[in-house]
Amino acid sequence: MEFADWEPIYESILDDFGYGRGGDRTARDELAAVAEPFDHTRVDCTGRTVAVAGAGPSLESETAVAREADLVFAASTATDRLADVGVTVDLMVTDLDKNPGTVADRTTRGAPVAVHAHGDNRDLLAEWLPETDPEHALATTQAAPVDGVENLGGFTDGDRAAYLADALGAARLRFLGWDFDDETLSAEKARKLRWAERLLAYLEERRDEQFAVLDGRRDGVEPVV
Numbered sequence: 001m002e003f004a005d006w007e008p009i010y011e012s013i014l015d016d017f018g019y020g021r022g023g024d025r026t027a028r029d030e031l032a033a034v035a036e037p038f039d040h041t042r043v044d045c046t047g048r049t050v051a052v053a054g055a056g057p058s059l060e061s062e063t064a065v066a067r068e069a070d071l072v073f074a075a076s077t078a079t080d081r082l083a084d085v086g087v088t089v090d091l092m093v094t095d096l097d098k099n100p101g102t103v104a105d106r107t108t109r110g111a112p113v114a115v116h117a118h119g120d121n122r123d124l125l126a127e128w129l130p131e132t133d134p135e136h137a138l139a140t141t142q143a144a145p146v147d148g149v150e151n152l153g154g155f156t157d158g159d160r161a162a163y164l165a166d167a168l169g170a171a172r173l174r175f176l177g178w179d180f181d182d183e184t185l186s187a188e189k190a191r192k193l194r195w196a197e198r199l200l201a202y203l204e205e206r207r208d209e210q211f212a213v214l215d216g217r218r219d220g221v222e223p224v225v
Contacts, residue, residue, distance in 0.1 A: 001153035001163060001206075003144055009202070009224045010142055013155055013195060021143060023119020028141040028149050031117040034129050035139035035148035042112055043091045043138075045071055046169035053078040053089070054158040056179030063087055065176040073165050075157035078177050079106075091138070093161040096124040104131035114138040114164060116157070117149065138164075153203075159196040162203055173203075175213035198224045 014021065051069035053059060055078040063085055066072045071090045074082055077099050079092040092106055095116040103113050115137045117125055138150070140160065145151040152167040154160025162173055180197055182190075197214070201221040204211055214221070 001151075001167065003151050006151060006153050007144075009153075009199070012225050013142075016195070017191070019119065023122070024117075024141065024143040027117035027119055027122045027125060028143050028146060030122060030125055031115070031129070031139050031141070032146050032149045034134055035137065036134040037148060038112075038138040038150075040138075040168060043071065043073075043164075043168055045165050045171075047171045048169075049172040049174060050165040050170040051174045051176060052158065052162045052165060053082060054175070054177040054179070055081070056177045056182055057184075058179050059177030060085060062176035065174050069174055071165075071170075073161040075161050075177075091161070091164065093157050093164060095121050095157060096128055097121060100124060100128040100131075103137075104128060107133040107136040110136055112136050112138060114140055114160070116140045116142075116160065118142055140164075153199075155199060156192050156196045159199040159203075162200060166203060166207060173207075173209065173211060175200075175211055178213045180217065194222075197221055 048070035051066040051072045053074040055075055059078055059081055066087045073091045073093060074089040076094045079089045080099055080102055082089055091112050091114060093114040094103060106113050139148055141149050141151050153163035165173055180193055198221055200211060201214060201218055202224045
């Protein structure tokens with residue numbers, strides 16, 4: 001996704017949550033100061049089926065989706081939970097808010113991680129970027145991209161994983177661990193999940209592909225802009 005296409009959506013998200021752009025730009029620039037260009041061929045999805053794992057309660061019951069896929073992109077703690085049941089994650093996608101130690105461990109072992117910078121995680125970036133090997137980090141932002149830091153679309157870790165797979169050429173996207181009606185979430189987390197749902201619906205339209213995770217829901221999903 002080009003930033004020109006993403007920017008109106010980004011502005012809608014900022015307006016909805018009352019966020020400002022300044023913090024995102026500052027975090028992006030702090031990430032850019034240590035980021036290295038990432039070799040996309042390491043997670044090339046061209047012609048392949050990618051399983052996009054969310055960290056919802058249903059994750060462990062749906063691991064067959066991941067086992068049958070060619071590649072697995074996982075949001076945050078879904079990475080650890082899949083590893084616990086023997087599923088290899090090809091790309092972890094995170095803003096460092098839950099399991100930053102996994103990020104440090106994966107990059108130290110040469111496993112790729114998409115590390116996201118935004119206005120609310122600058123403290124985590126400052127703490128954990130020194131522990132992270134930048135050679136194995138795909139640096140992302142929700143603001144305008146700069147050298148070394150990319151914006152391929154997406155807001156939450158989960159939907160950003162789907163947008164990354166799309167940008168990297170995925171032929172098919174499959175989903176596991178997505179629980180849009182999880183009543184245990186805080187009000188803010190639930191709002192973010194609503195945005196994730198809206199962004200997946202938008203990605204469906206862009207790809208001309210229907211995602212089973214939205215079956216029975218898509219008619220009620222509000223457009224992103």
